[in-house]
Amino acid sequence: MLDKTYVPADVEAGRDAAWEAAGRYRAGGNGTPYCIMMPPPNVTGSLHMGHALTFTVQDTLTRFRRMQGRATLWQPGTDHAGIATQMVVERELAAAGESRQELGREAFTERVWQWKEESGRTIVTQLRRLGASPDWSRERFTMDDGLSEAVRRAFVTLHRQGLIYKDKRLVNWDCQFHTAISDLEVVSKEVKGHLWHIAYPIEGTGETIEVATTRPETMLGDTGVAVHPDDDRYRHLVGKHVLLPLVGRRIPIVADAYSDPEKGTGAVKITPAHDFNDFEVGRRNDLEAISILDADGRINDAAPETYRGLDRFVARDRVVADLEALGALVKVEPHTHMVPFGDRSNTPIEPFLTDQWFCDAVTLAKPAIEAVETGRTTFVPRSWESTYFEWMRNIQPWCISRQLWWGHRIPAWYGPDGAVFVATSTAEAESLAYAHYGRAEPLTQDADVLDTWFSSALWPFSTLDWPNESPELARFYPTDVLVTGFDIIFFWVARMMMMGLHFMGEVPFREIYIHGLVRDEAGQKMSKSKGNVVDPLELIDAYGADALRFTILASLSQGRDIKFGVSRVQGYRNFVTKLWNASRFCELNGCRLVPGHAPEAVNETLNRWIVADLAATTVLVTDALEAYRFNDAALALYRFVWDRFCDWYLELAKPLLDGEPTAAAETRATAAFVLDQVFRLLHPMMPFVTETLGEQLLDAQPNGLIAQPWPTPSDLAAPEAKAEIEWLIQLVSEVRAARAELRVPAGIKLPLHVAEADALTTARLARYDAALRRLARVSKVHLGGQPPVGGTLQVVVDAVTYVLPLAGEIDLDEERGRLTRERSKLEKDVARIEQKLGNAQFVAKAPAEVVDEQRERRAEGLATLQRLDAALARISV
RNA sequence: GGGCGCGUAGCUCAGCGGGAGAGCACUACGUUGACAUCGUAGGGGUCACUGGUUCGAUCCCAGUCGCGCCCACCA
Numbered sequence: 043m044l045d046k047t048y049v050p051a052d053v054e055a056g057r058d059a060a061w062e063a064a065g066r067y068r069a070g071g072n073g074t075p076y077c078i079m080m081p082p083p084n085v086t087g088s089l090h091m092g093h094a095l096t097f098t099v100q101d102t103l104t105r106f107r108r109m110q111g112r113a114t115l116w117q118p119g120t121d122h123a124g125i126a127t128q129m130v131v132e133r134e135l136a137a138a139g140e141s142r143q144e145l146g147r148e149a150f151t152e153r154v155w156q157w158k159e160e161s162g163r164t165i166v167t168q169l170r171r172l173g174a175s176p177d178w179s180r181e182r183f184t185m186d187d188g189l190s191e192a193v194r195r196a197f198v199t200l201h202r203q204g205l206i207y208k209d210k211r212l213v214n215w216d217c218q219f220h221t222a223i224s225d226l227e228v229v230s231k232e233v234k235g236h237l238w239h240i241a242y243p244i245e246g247t248g249e250t251i252e253v254a255t256t257r258p259e260t261m262l263g264d265t266g267v268a269v270h271p272d273d274d275r276y277r278h279l280v281g282k283h284v285l286l287p288l289v290g291r292r293i294p295i296v297a298d299a300y301s302d303p304e305k306g307t308g309a310v311k312i313t314p315a316h317d318f319n320d321f322e323v324g325r326r327n328d329l330e331a332i333s334i335l336d337a338d339g340r341i342n343d344a345a346p347e348t349y350r351g352l353d354r355f356v357a358r359d360r361v362v363a364d365l366e367a368l369g370a371l372v373k374v375e376p377h378t379h380m381v382p383f384g385d386r387s388n389t390p391i392e393p394f395l396t397d398q399w400f401c402d403a404v405t406l407a408k409p410a411i412e413a414v415e416t417g418r419t420t421f422v423p424r425s426w427e428s429t430y431f432e433w434m435r436n437i438q439p440w441c442i443s444r445q446l447w448w449g450h451r452i453p454a455w456y457g458p459d460g461a462v463f464v465a466t467s468t469a470e471a472e473s474l475a476y477a478h479y480g481r482a483e484p485l486t487q488d489a490d491v492l493d494t495w496f497s498s499a500l501w502p503f504s505t506l507d508w509p510n511e512s513p514e515l516a517r518f519y520p521t522d523v524l525v526t527g528f529d530i531i532f533f534w535v536a537r538m539m540m541m542g543l544h545f546m547g548e549v550p551f552r553e554i555y556i557h558g559l560v561r562d563e564a565g566q567k568m569s570k571s572k573g574n575v576v577d578p579l580e581l582i583d584a585y586g587a588d589a590l591r592f593t594i595l596a597s598l599s600q601g602r603d604i605k606f607g608v609s610r611v612q613g614y615r616n617f618v619t620k621l622w623n624a625s626r627f628c629e630l631n632g633c634r635l636v637p638g639h640a641p642e643a644v645n646e647t648l649n650r651w652i653v654a655d656l657a658a659t660t661v662l663v664t665d666a667l668e669a670y671r672f673n674d675a676a677l678a679l680y681r682f683v684w685d686r687f688c689d690w691y692l693e694l695a696k697p698l699l700d701g702e703p704t705a706a707a708e709t710r711a712t713a714a715f716v717l718d719q720v721f722r723l724l725h726p727m728m729p730f731v732t733e734t735l736g737e738q739l740l741d742a743q744p745n746g747l748i749a750q751p752w753p754t755p756s757d758l759a760a761p762e763a764k765a766e767i768e769w770l771i772q773l774v775s776e777v778r779a780a781r782a783e784l785r786v787p788a789g790i791k792l793p794l795h796v797a798e799a800d801a802l803t804t805a806r807l808a809r810y811d812a813a814l815r816r817l818a819r820v821s822k823v824h825l826g827g828q829p830p831v832g833g834t835l836q837v838v839v840d841a842v843t844y845v846l847p848l849a850g851e852i853d854l855d856e857e858r859g860r861l862t863r864e865r866s867k868l869e870k871d872v873a874r875i876e877q878k879l880g881n882a883q884f885v886a887k888a889p890a891e892v893v894d895e896q897r898e899r900r901a902e903g904l905a906t907l908q909r910l911d912a913a914l915a916r917i918s919v
Numbered sequence: 920g921g922g923c924g925c926g927u928a929g930c931u932c933a934g935c936g937g938g939a940g941a942g943c944a945c946u947a948c949g950u951u952g953a954c955a956u957c958g959u960a961g962g963g964g965u966c967a968c969u970g971g972u973u974c975g976a977u978c979c980c981a982g983u984c985g986c987g988c989c990c991a992c993c994a
Binding site: 046433618631779 | 921922923924925930931932933937938941942943944947948949950951952953954956957958959960961973974975987988989990991992993994
């Protein structure tokens with residue numbers, strides 16, 4: 043027996059464990075493979091709304107395909123998340139008065155592993171509460187032995203192919219974390235600063251040349267001044283030298299097209315070691331690159347002594363003050379510009395000259411671009427392809443080394459003379475070194491680790507045991523769809539495309555479904571600092587995972603972010619309750635699945651109608667899920683269950699259920715059949731409640747709905763049943779509306795007179811006598827004879843007038859007003875149609891079916907108008 | 920500067936060439952065997968603006984205005 047009220051916690055508790063114990067999540071089966079790679083959440087993470095969204099979508103697809111009989115693998119795992127995790131553990135250490143440096147590298151990484159074992163499972167536990175059904179038995183972590191092996195193999199291979207190399211270049215340097223970061227990890231922020239104009243004295247002329255800068259402290263590293271070759275103002279100065287104030291260095295004035303005569307003074311100071319553009323100018327003009335900062339962002343020994351050891355921002359003030367004292371400061375203007383910040387440290391990033399490992403993304407991108415161009419991989423929605431192309435076609439070398447301790451150590455070893463041996467293991471490196479030196483030499487491994495995204499890029503095949511040729515790899519690669527947010531197209535999607543194509547020779551996924559972000563009700567990005575985060579676990583506690591999932595899916599329209607309001611979850615929780623109560627009603631009425639019951643062979647019009655409607659809904663839902671239109675799928679089911687099954691089918695079934703036994707039995711069987719199908723259709727979206735209802739109501743196999751076949755629509759179309767039930771619905775609705783508008787008290791039942799009923803109407807009125815009594819509050823149906831005149835309600839349905847006398851209790855003016863309003867509305871419609879049909883161009887050029895449809899509507903409208911006129915005339919008598 | 924997207928009912932959003940829709944909110948009423956986490960009925964919209972294409976435009980095209988996001992940035 044179902045409980046009187048739906049309590050999500052009761053329904054959801056223990057179900058995940060039961061499903062898993064029953065082996066329901068395991069990949070396998072004989073069907074066509076279907077694989078989704080779970081984007082591995084950070085081990086540091088806890089479930090937020092973005093996770094709830096993406097994992098709900100993935101789980102819905104997984105459950106849907108599993109029910110369709112596909113051999114389904116949803117591959118789960120977590121990411122070691124280099125900087126993020128190191129930060130968390132360092133923060134813990136700091137709280138305990140310790141530091142990473144004190145601990146030393148080995149003890150520190152040991153500590154991180156320990157932390158990972160203790161706290162790294164949070165997100166997995168939370169995923170289970172959401173109802174996620176990946177194959178947990180295959181769970182992976184990016185720093186597992188197998189995946190680490192894959193990383194080394196990939197690195198070594200790319201290195202041998204010349205696609206990974208070491209280079210001394212300017213990189214983005216994070217002064218807080220002491221590491222290089224990639225371009226993608228840099229975010230630009232608008233900062234209010236100044237533009238300082240400085241006069242540099244020109245050697246031997248007594249003249250000065252004025253430059254402008256937003257970063258005066260970098261002048262300590264200036265090694266040139268550039269002017270445009272065509273700039274007449276400065277042409278005579280090219281080749282001369284300036285004496286750098288405060289430093290005294292003699293640096294050349296060079297001609298370089300980089301300098302823009304329109305900007306600033308037209309002359310620009312060149313600091314190759316501290317600016318990406320200047321670095322290129324320096325290269326072209328053979329200027330020295332003098333780095334004046336250390337890894338902390340403090341002035342180093344290359345600068346004059348007075349500035350050494352000063353933080354770069356302190357040094358800035360000092361330099362400005364000193365220039366002013368010298369009289370070299372021409373002017374200062376307020377200036378707003380974009381400054382690069384580290385996305386994790388949130389501190390200003392310095393261009394910094396260091397040795398780093400780079401990956402030749404330019405080469406790797408080519409096949410990845412081509413794969414999308416030729417449609418081997420497609421984006422959904424399609425519009426993201428241009429974003430992908432834009433970035434891939436302008437891709438820069440990818441800096442993959444990080445000066446961190448937590449991550450995959452770079453598999454490169456150095457001999458005493460600095461010779462590099464790149465190998466998948468120490469032993470291999472040693473043997474390479476032996477071959478090189480002709481004897482054993484002590485080697486030291488590169489101290490750096492790899493960018494977290496390097497291992498993530500391998501995820502679609504490293505989790506399937508690559509480089510081993512496992513059966514899973516052969517079976518599930520390429521995967522079917524990648525589900526993710528647009529924010530990591532560059533970080534992750536693009537890189538998986540590159541690595542997948544390079545190592546597997548095939549795209550990692552055939553489709554990429556890009557969903558929007560979850561924002562708060564005001565459309566703001568959710569963030570802890572804004573205090574507007576909604577915790578999905580709190581929502582699950584309050585409304586259930588089913589309601590949360592359904593809300594997400596129903597709100598998900600392609601190409602749009604979700605503005606998330608709690609009231610919507612409430613609304614869909616109510617929907618779950620509705621389903622619960624409808625099921626309860628069926629249970630109370632003994633609705634059971636009947637073996638051998640053929641739904642398409644039912645006789646009762648009502649049953650034929652609901653079976654046909656269910657079939658149409660099944661098609662809608664299936665198509666929508668296949669096309670990633672989750673909102674359409676959710677809405678179709680919502681409407682079917684609430685508007686049609688509950689509001690009409692069950693109401694109209696009530697008289698049948700305690701009527702004639704054959705019809706009653708058929709109705710019970712049909713109701714059970716429909717519920718069973720609805721549970722299946724809803725299961726991918728709300729797995730918990732559907733499984734529970736199926737078990738309790740339909741004697742289903744325990745924990746078995748998840749493995750039931752997806753419904754195939756019956757081929758019953760039943761247009762006659764559709765027409766009849768729609769007629770009934772319209773009649774009941776019209777009578778209800780008329781009664782409500784004239785404020786007929788609900789308790790009063792009215793007789794219904796039909797003077798000129800045709801045979802069809804007569805039969806229908808007899809068939810639905812009980813329904814009309816219940817739903818339209820009709821006391822008795824009178825056929826034929828003169829309809830009563832005077833105080834009556836009158837409604838017109840399908841050109842038949844129904845008269846409901848209300849002797850003495852009706853306000854004739856109100857009824858006249860009601861009918862008149864209805865008439866004028868209809869009249870306008872008809873007028874518009876007539877205008878259309880009167881247009882020769884329309885009749886000539888519009889498709890025939892459109893014209894016919896308009897003619898039909900005109901005929902119907904005119905007939906109803908006539909009836910309304912007659913009804914009005916009767917009132918006036 | 921380049922790219923993408925959005926302006927439809929009070930709010931959140933579907934629809935996207937031929938009758939303006941849903942949920943929530945709002946108003947009124949509560950007869951009915953599962954459901955007040957409910958039922959019944961109702962009000963509410965020059966579909967941002969201006970042109971164009973078309974027999975016909977909320978829908979297609981161009982432009983204008985407003986808003987959002989991404990990428991690259993000039994000292």
